Amino acid sequence: MSILEVLRFAVRGIGANKLRSGLTMLGILIGVAAVILLVAVGNGSARQVADRIEALGTKTLTVQGVGGSDALTPTVADALDDPVLAPDIASVSPVTSTQATLTYQGTEHSVQQLVGSTPSYFAASNSPVGAGTAFTADDVTQGRPVVVIGQTVADELFPGVDPVGKEITANGALFTVIGVLDEKSSASGFMDANDVAIAPLTAVRQALTGYGALTSIVVEARTPEKVTDAQAQASLILSQRIQTPATSNTQPYRIQNASQLLQTQTETADTFTTLLGAVAGISLLVGGIGITNIMLVTVTERTREIGIRKALGAPRRAILTQFLAEATMLSLLGGGLGVAAAYIGSNFTIVGVRPVIVPSSIALALCVSVAIGLFFGSVPANRAARLRPIDALRYE
Amino acid sequence: MTVLDVRAVTKVYGQGAATVHALRGVSLTVERGEYVAIMGSSGSGKSTLMNILGCLDIPTTGQYLLDGVDVSRLNDRQLALVRNRRIGFVFQSFNLIPRTTAVANVELPLAYAGIKAAGRRRRARGALDLVGLAQRGDHEPNQLSGGQQQRVAVARALVTEPALVLADEPTGNLDSRSTEDILGIFDDLHAAGRTILLITHEDDVAARASRLIRLVDGQIVTDVRQQRVPA
Numbered sequence: 052m053s054i055l056e057v058l059r060f061a062v063r064g065i066g067a068n069k070l071r072s073g074l075t076m077l078g079i080l081i082g083v084a085a086v087i088l089l090v091a092v093g094n095g096s097a098r099q100v101a102d103r104i105e106a107l108g109t110k111t112l113t114v115q116g117v118g119g120s121d122a123l124t125p126t127v128a129d130a131l132d133d134p135v136l137a138p139d140i141a142s143v144s145p146v147t148s149t150q151a152t153l154t155y156q157g158t159e160h161s162v163q164q165l166v167g168s169t170p171s172y173f174a175a176s177n178s179p180v181g182a183g184t185a186f187t188a189d190d191v192t193q194g195r196p197v198v199v200i201g202q203t204v205a206d207e208l209f210p211g212v213d214p215v216g217k218e219i220t221a222n223g224a225l226f227t228v229i230g231v232l233d234e235k236s237s238a239s240g241f242m243d244a245n246d247v248a249i250a251p252l253t254a255v256r257q258a259l260t261g262y263g264a265l266t267s268i269v270v271e272a273r274t275p276e277k278v279t280d281a282q283a284q285a286s287l288i289l290s291q292r293i294q295t296p297a298t299s300n301t302q303p304y305r306i307q308n309a310s311q312l313l314q315t316q317t318e319t320a321d322t323f324t325t326l327l328g329a330v331a332g333i334s335l336l337v338g339g340i341g342i343t344n345i346m347l348v349t350v351t352e353r354t355r356e357i358g359i360r361k362a363l364g365a366p367r368r369a370i371l372t373q374f375l376a377e378a379t380m381l382s383l384l385g386g387g388l389g390v391a392a393a394y395i396g397s398n399f400t401i402v403g404v405r406p407v408i409v410p411s412s413i414a415l416a417l418c419v420s421v422a423i424g425l426f427f428g429s430v431p432a433n434r435a436a437r438l439r440p441i442d443a444l445r446y447e
Numbered sequence: 448m449t450v451l452d453v454r455a456v457t458k459v460y461g462q463g464a465a466t467v468h469a470l471r472g473v474s475l476t477v478e479r480g481e482y483v484a485i486m487g488s489s490g491s492g493k494s495t496l497m498n499i500l501g502c503l504d505i506p507t508t509g510q511y512l513l514d515g516v517d518v519s520r521l522n523d524r525q526l527a528l529v530r531n532r533r534i535g536f537v538f539q540s541f542n543l544i545p546r547t548t549a550v551a552n553v554e555l556p557l558a559y560a561g562i563k564a565a566g567r568r569r570r571a572r573g574a575l576d577l578v579g580l581a582q583r584g585d586h587e588p589n590q591l592s593g594g595q596q597q598r599v600a601v602a603r604a605l606v607t608e609p610a611l612v613l614a615d616e617p618t619g620n621l622d623s624r625s626t627e628d629i630l631g632i633f634d635d636l637h638a639a640g641r642t643i644l645l646i647t648h649e650d651d652v653a654a655r656a657s658r659l660i661r662l663v664d665g666q667i668v669t670d671v672r673q674q675r676v677p678a
Contacts, residue, residue, distance in 0.1 A: 056558055067546055359542045362503055363556045363603070364531020366524050440530075441504040444542070 082335030083389025093324025167255025183230030358443025378428020386420030456509030535604030594625025
């Protein structure tokens with residue numbers, strides 16, 4: 052008996068009862084599709100989180116005041132920029148940010164973040180200037196009222212007009228637009244990364260926020276690998292500069308590290324993916340048991356046929372392979388259709404996540420479905436092969 | 448040349464009070480080319496004997512030699528080979544595989560013998576031609592009459608050119624016309640020198656054989672060579 056022969060018998064066996072074969076395949080189809088799709092959803096959400104965090108910049112640390120503390124001042128920021136005590140810190144950008152209403156010739160736009168900072172902020176926050184120029188250190192010292200606006204702001208206030216050189220007011224104070232930021236990928240759901248305006252720290256403090264505490268200090272490490280070192284150096288300097296008040300036992304500031312955040316988030320996402328995959332795996336198992344069930348029924352139903360085949364000289368192996376091939380073909384067909392279903396399903400957004408198919412999950416699901424066919428088919432196939440011809444022939 | 452050599456074969460079914468002695472020591476030899484009819488009432492053990500001769504069942508005690516080989520010493524694979532190559536079995540209830548064309552049914556023993564598709568098809572068509580069903584090769588069993596189904600079954604038994612043809616009441620379910628067809632084929636086979644063993648209830652069927660064996664309660668009571676009555 053050639054392999055082709057065995058496969059032909061198997062196809063005939065599956066075709067003999069199409070509805071039953073179809074339903075059995077459906078079990079495997081759902082299992083395989085669920086595994087691939089849910090892993091893809093987990094993977095997609097991990098990707099999304101990673102994208103969001105990477106948009107913040109993986110080289111940066113953010114020092115934030117905790118609970119309305121006024122510990123962060125420009126003096127502290129200057130202290131961090133110390134090539135001796137903090138050799139791994141590339142730049143320090145003090146940040147003060149506020150909401151502001153921008154107007155240009157009667158058009159109003161409420162910008163989510165009006166940031167006052169230094170020129171190093173552009174690099175540290177991953178916001179390169181597209182059109183026009185960024186402001187300079189000189190602009191900061193002179194407190195010149197110039198501003199670089201994000202793409203959203205440009206679209207809102209200057210539809211069809213080049214904003215560079217125009218004068219706008221921010222909460223009544225006059226600023227000159229000198230540049231427009233490149234469009235940022237706005238993957239983050241909660242905030243439009245392009246709805247921003249950046250002006251010199253001094254000008255913003257003078258005109259808008261006053262001379263209180265800074266909102267945060269953005270510290271940029273020399274390389275992504277040096278982030279941890281830079282964090283240690285920064286926290287040493289900060290602990291010297293800022294006294295923890297006796298009344299509380301928590302520090303008045305917090306250092307956030309994008310790569311740490313990324314790592315934690317990735318771990319969470321991985322756990323999530325594994326969990327989803329495991330749940331889907333159970334449905335694949337149930338599909339496999341469905342195959343055993345249906346193959347047992349098939350063997351019982353075809354006991355007489357098995358007897359005839361044995362009487363005609365079918366060796367045990369031929370019967371075994373016939374039923375194994377049938378079970379495997381069922382599960383493989385179901386698996387293949389499941390991959391197709393998952394592929395189609397991955398084009399849709401599922402609970403706000405765009406699934407990203409993991410190629411290895413397809414290979415795994417297909418292999419598992421073949422293994423399921425072999426494993427769950429072996430019990431009924433063995434039962435068929437072991438039947439004594441006379442018992443099988445007498446079976447009614 | 449002895450084809451079959453059965454020595455003191457017994458067969459016991461069940462245990463304790465439910466014990467049934469289907470065969471109580473049957474001895475029998477059949478020479479090549481003989482046409483043997485086995486008669487007996489229901490329960491006389493003739494079907495049990497036939498199943499043992501066809502290597503479908505194994506005797507409880509005693510020896511069965513097929514072409515000089517003790518069948519009880521063969522393993523599962525060798526037994527399958529014997530069933531495939533040496534024996535052609537015709538059943539009372541035809542036992543064709545459903546939803547499978549006549550040609551495919553006849554091809555089946557050849558497929559298990561490992562013969563290539565082209566040669567298989569040719570030989571299957573030839574065997575169907577022999578039983579007069581060359582035109583019906585592509586019909587499935589449920590599209591054939593009982594007589595035609597039995598002729599397909601005979602073709603399937605013949606296609607491997609076995610030394611021994613065993614027929615367990617081959618005409619039991621057939622009308623007289625189909626019976627005549629089947630017996631005609633057996634006559635031809637006998638003329639061609641095949642060894643045939645046939646179980647029957649009917650005297651006129653038994654009259655066609657060259658030797659008549661009667662079984663009663665699992666024992667041979669008469670075993671006579673007779674003048675064949677031609678159709």
